Amino acid sequence: MSESTEGLPPGVYPRGDGYARKVPRKSADGSDWEEERPVAATLAEAKKERFDFYHPELGWILQGYKLERSRSTESIMADDSLSVPAPVD
Numbered sequence: 001m002s003e004s005t006e007g008l009p010p011g012v013y014p015r016g017d018g019y020a021r022k023v024p025r026k027s028a029d030g031s032d033w034e035e036e037r038p039v040a041a042t043l044a045e046a047k048k049e050r051f052d053f054y055h056p057e058l059g060w061i062l063q064g065y066k067l068e069r070s071r072s073t074e075s076i077m078a079d080d081s082l083s084v085p086a087p088v089d
Contacts, residue, residue: 005049006038008039008054009021009054012039012054014040018038018039018041018051019039019040019041020035020036020037020039021036021037021039021052022035022036022037023035023036023037030042037051037052038051038052038061039051039052039053039054040052040053040064043055043064044059046063046064047064047065048064049064050063050064051063051064054058054063085088
């Protein structure tokens with residue numbers, strides 16, 4: 001693994017054999033703390049390992065499946081993908 005962070009999203013740094021990022025959190029008593037979360041290089045790896053992944057248009061995808069923030073209405077309306085019903089046998 002290369003120690004360079006070139007091409008990585010801001011805030012991502014090398015950790016062990018992979019990458020990680022710090023996410024600010026607030027505890028129940030109101031104090032601030034930082035959670036360290038693993039970051040995958042590909043979406044397939046993120047889904048398999050349940051790591052975070054940064055998508056250039058959608059932003060952070062948490063644990064390989066959940067968007068960190070909601071998509072804008074414009075983004076949803078511009079999505080031209082089609083749903084395909086599964087065959088029922």
